[in-house]
Amino acid sequence: MMIARIHVTLKASVLDPQGSAVTKSLHALGYDEVTDVRIGKYLEIKIDTTDKAVAEERITEMCEKLLANTVIEKYEFVLMEA
Amino acid sequence: MMIARIHVTLKASVLDPQGSAVTKSLHALGYDEVTDVRIGKYLEIKIDTTDKAVAEERITEMCEKLLANTVIEKYEFVLMEA
Amino acid sequence: MKFAVLVFPGSNCDIDAVKAVEDVLGQPVDTVWHTTADLSDYDCILVPGGFSYGDYLRSGALARFSPVMEAVKREAEKGKFVIGICNGFQILTESGLLPGALRHNDHLQFRCEISPLIVENADTAFTSDYKKGDVINIPIAHGEGSYYADEETIAKLNANNQVVFRYFECDPNGSIERIAGICNEAGNVLGMMPHPERAVHEWLGSADGKALFTSILKSWEGRQRA
Amino acid sequence: MRNEPTPQQIAEEKIYRTFGLNDEEYTKIVSLMGRQPNYVETGIYSVMWSEHCSYKSSRPVLKKFPTQAPHVLQGPGENAGIIDIGDNLAVSFKIESHNHPSAIEPYQGAATGVGGIIRDVFTMGARPIALLNSLRFGEIEGPDNAHNRYLFNNVVAGIAGYGNCIGIPTVGGEVVFDDRYKYNPLVNAMCVGLLTHDEIATGTASGVGNPVLAVGARTGRDGIHGATFASTEDPHSKERSAVQVGDPFMEKLLLEACLELIASGAVVGIQDMGAAGLTSSSAEMASRAGSGLELDMLKVPRREEGMTPYELMLSESQERMLVVMEMGKEHIAEEIFQKWNLEATVIGRVTDDGMLRLKEGDEVVAEMIVTTLVDDAPVYHRPSARPSYLDQTLEFDPASITAPADLNATLHTLLRTPTIASKEYVYQQYDSMVRTSTAVRPGSDAAVVTIRGTRKALAMCTDGNGRYVYLNPRRGGQHAIAEAARNVVCSGGKPLAVTDCLNYSSPEKPEIFYQFEESCAGMSEACVVLATPVISGNVSLYNQSNDLDIYPTPIIGMVGLVEDVDHITTQTFKSAGNHVLLVGPSDTAGISGSEYLRVVHGLTAGDAPALDLHVEKAVQTAVLTAIQSGYVRAAHDLAEGGLAVAVAESAIGGKLGAQLELNTNQRLDEVLFGEAGSRILVEVAPEALAAVEAIFAKEGVSSTVLGTLGGDALEIRVNGETVISEKVAELESTWRGAIPCLMN
């Protein structure tokens, strides 16, 4: 069993309206030291395999096909033994 | 300048319908080895400070107050130099 | 009786709430901007639906820090009537005025339809013109309306009769025990996902929400006499 | 220096071609300017002269639409059209496509489409009161169509996400599934707004010295060259930067701030920065006023450091507007925008030299004559040729088809077809009730939105049948207008005006251009007969991929006036004992071009269904008169699936059975499932029957009493033989369950 920890975030040039709204609120709350907030998705996927190379290939495929839309998002992941 | 990488996820006792939906979709696409998916939020916050201890305290506060709803969510973060 | 309808950036059912108070009760009602710090003039505070702050992060999460929410807390402690509808309910739970949290609907879609509710508690200030067990048709319109609280809290809500409405013979969002609306222990703060202000004329599809407004007026009049 | 190609390089290396300009167009630019354009200027010409902005292929055709009538206050040419509805009230509306972005990022593509059309309407000074849409996807059944389901699901979620958040009810629309759209889904969004005559604002930049402000969101690097992108062939292989993320929350604030600003009376002109962003908004505003503009690029609020004038001018970042204020009144804008937590920044001034001049501080970085950007854009009179496929489709002989033996089963098959099945799955994701003015929600022929403080209401719908247009472009165009108007009439409204979204494949193919020209001519004919001028619209061409052209799909948005809320009518049957009448010709329906022929026999063939515009007009007048006289309990037009499907829909909605009896020489499948224009089903109480029949006779319209309502089953007898007999509840479960069953 392995676990993939995947981060899907908006590409740098793409507007992150959530992030902007949270930045403003943090400033309003007095957290002036905050200069930027970006918000993305975090996924933990358990896969029933022991072959790291295969897992890597399969997770990449899942990201490309379903978990991220690479038109606006990028992804990265790490794999570990569960 | 420091960056906090924050993960906000649903507590284990709270159902994660999004995770279940993604599991289903992955199975439909033929990724039968996937046994579980949990989905949470990932935030990257840039803060203009160099004092790690202060940063840690401030980020904890932001999480408790705003970034996570501790009725249903838990959070964890790491701090690093930007 | 004087009503305040709060307006946060992104509120969008504020006008509907104003119209409902005008049409059903004919009582004075003001819209109050989120930066207002004093609500002591008002007898009932309505936190309307919509998408305050875009519902970014979590619905209600950013609105609860608006200056006006301090005033809402103060007035609620004094026993004034406070109603949170939909996004308003989310704001009240986020600010701790009501227990629990509203999660994404279990089917993950926004759902807008007229939904039957059963009145669980007709003894509150908000429901005295209903009878316990009445089934009323009230619209819902939300994406994050699945009520959650831990077992202990749910038990307490049930024991204190704080569950005011439940969805009846339908489950639009996966709420625990089909909870659609709750009040605080003191009974002066109500939060509900369905929109009574959208059910005040037959031509809107239902007029079953009117009794909620008439109940409040009667409760207030009762207090004035007392 | 910036790392941009020099004017010489652009010319010699033909870099302009990568911008979508051809050699001839480039040469024309050089001669208009009297020099070679630099990089920024080339970019600006390329977007202004793109199909999307210049309508270079479609303009000669669009000019032929009837656009005038006494009640038209603003015709095509502004951000949205406006019509008068009496009592100093006016209605502004427009429809727009977001097909290409939605094909590659369905959620954001659809969401930003909704955002764009809302801005078009509130820039006119109108308060948006309703949204509608029209959608086309490939088939969603079966394991091979997961991508179509993904597109469908996310487009709907994107429309919902934006409209719900901003608090404008989505009250109507339509969805059609056909593999012709599998590579090119269509996403058309319409917005309707309400205003008083004195609130009308326009996009003009007049008054020398007046300040020009950028308001709303900051400019980012997103969506550069989106307009060009919308004008090219294959969205999948092209530049992908043209997809943006929408921020409905920002737009809600922008909407409130802009309406407050317009109400201040200090606004000279206002326009949204849509396709081609700052470029088209500035050029068009100056062009309308015959003025010039001078803008300082350094002052444009930006999201990212280091943005070049090229990027600032071509960015399609969402939720931005360009505003010209009266001189000295900038502070009014600043104060209002500050209250809404938004930025309003002076970025330039109106001039009188007819130039669009861009500076960085003191340095001029681009300088173009405004009229050359707008009026001198090329116009192409594309060759047109009757498509050869028409020879085959017209050869179809209905006699070659055998009607199914089990017509109950056929009815179920049709009700299960996603195009006909209940769209509840879609519209329950839309907040259709916010603003508490929606009297008829999605699920009836046209939606109805009331106007507070009056007894008036507005009926509105979107409609279009690409298959009809494919089979007979001219008549198909007529059908689109006729059906939209008929839907408005069924809800109790008098059709007033049209907005159109013209979705076609490549105009460079003569056969496609023929479809385009002919269908527009058909629409014009119908508009004239039905007295519904075109007041706004949008064109989306190049909807083709992998050698598959979409059906020519003009979508009509129609708005009508309900004089009194008492006239509001829905399609659902109301009471047992009432009569059901078929108004309009009873023998014109045929299976050619029908949904039945497509679904049951797998054929798209024959001519488009019959339609006579003068009969159509008479039927609509007759039914509206009957409704206004208070005699009609329900009205429903006959569309896809014909009589049997229409009756089933009304029965399902009313949870009420009907016993109908027809006598005819036609084939059973023609009678039950055949399609034709000008037919409306009405429910009338027995005591009103004579009066209603008198109205129909007076209008010279035929009507047939089909039978009576009652019981829990739908029964249809033809020439004495029972051909349909089914419990309404069974029909309902088929119809309601079809799409959820495919999607879950």
Ligand SMILES: Nc1ncnc2c1ncn2[C@@H]1O[C@H](COP(=O)(O)OP(=O)(O)O)[C@@H](O)[C@H]1O
């Ligand atoms: N995309 C959509 N958005 C909102 N409402 C829709 C949509 N698609 C269909 N509907 C609603 O479903 C009902 C039936 O649609 P349709 O079968 O296309 O009707 P018609 O044949 O009369 O045009 C209409 O009331 C329409 O408003």
Ligand SMILES: [Mg+2]
């Ligand atoms: Mg119809």
